Amino acid sequence: xxxxxLLPTLVYAITAIACTQQTPxxxxxxxxxxxxxxxxLLFSENxxxxxxxxxxxxxxxxxxxxxxxxxxxxxxxxxxxxxxxxFPDMIIKHTNVFEDNKGNVALEFEAxxxxxxxxxxxxxxxxxxxxxxxxxxxxxxxxENGKIVSIHNYQDSGSLLAQLGMLK
Numbered sequence: 001x002x003x004x005x006l007l008p009t010l011v012y013a014i015t016a017i018a019c020t021q022q023t024p025x026x027x028x029x030x031x032x033x034x035x036x037x038x039x040x041l042l043f044s045e046n047x048x049x050x051x052x053x054x055x056x057x058x059x060x061x062x063x064x065x066x067x068x069x070x071x072x073x074x075x076x077x078x079x080x081x082x083x084x085x086x087f088p089d090m091i092i093k094h095t096n097v098f099e100d101n102k103g104n105v106a107l108e109f110e111a112x113x114x115x116x117x118x119x120x121x122x123x124x125x126x127x128x129x130x131x132x133x134x135x136x137x138x139x140x141x142x143x144e145n146g147k148i149v150s151i152h153n154y155q156d157s158g159s160l161l162a163q164l165g166m167l168k
């Protein structure tokens with residue numbers, strides 16, 4: 001008879017222990033794609049100091065279209081302002097965003113803007129054309145400890161130059 005009374009007590013004890021254990025809060029988990037998307041939103045709003053807060057001190061940007069590499073926050077800022085000098089109203093519209101559980105984010109997006117300033121490209125500077133362009137871009141971001149530490153940028157520069165009237 002004593003065994004029968006122990007069963008409900010045992011079930012109650014196990015339930016009480018299970019209910020008191022904390023489950024991880026999903027809001028506490030870092031959403032790496034949100035960090036990348038926030039950086040692009042702030043770039044679109046010309047808030048470069050705010051973007052800089054989201055990147056690591058030793059960030060590295062590799063721009064495959066130009067063959068340039070930008071190391072550290074100062075050069076990263078030059079990468080951003082180079083586009084914004086030529087296209088001050090440039091905004092980013094994401095078309096696809098993917099992430100894994102290892103800190104990698106892949107983004108496909110359109111960068112849309114009006115060419116109203118000098119556009120520095122390797123070996124030349126293109127004067128403003130006043131043309132509205134859409135640049136198609138894919139980037140991969142590496143995020144560590146909530147900061148973007150690496151960006152690999154792939155862009156359709158041929159299409160961009162054609163839109164600017166530079167290709168015949």
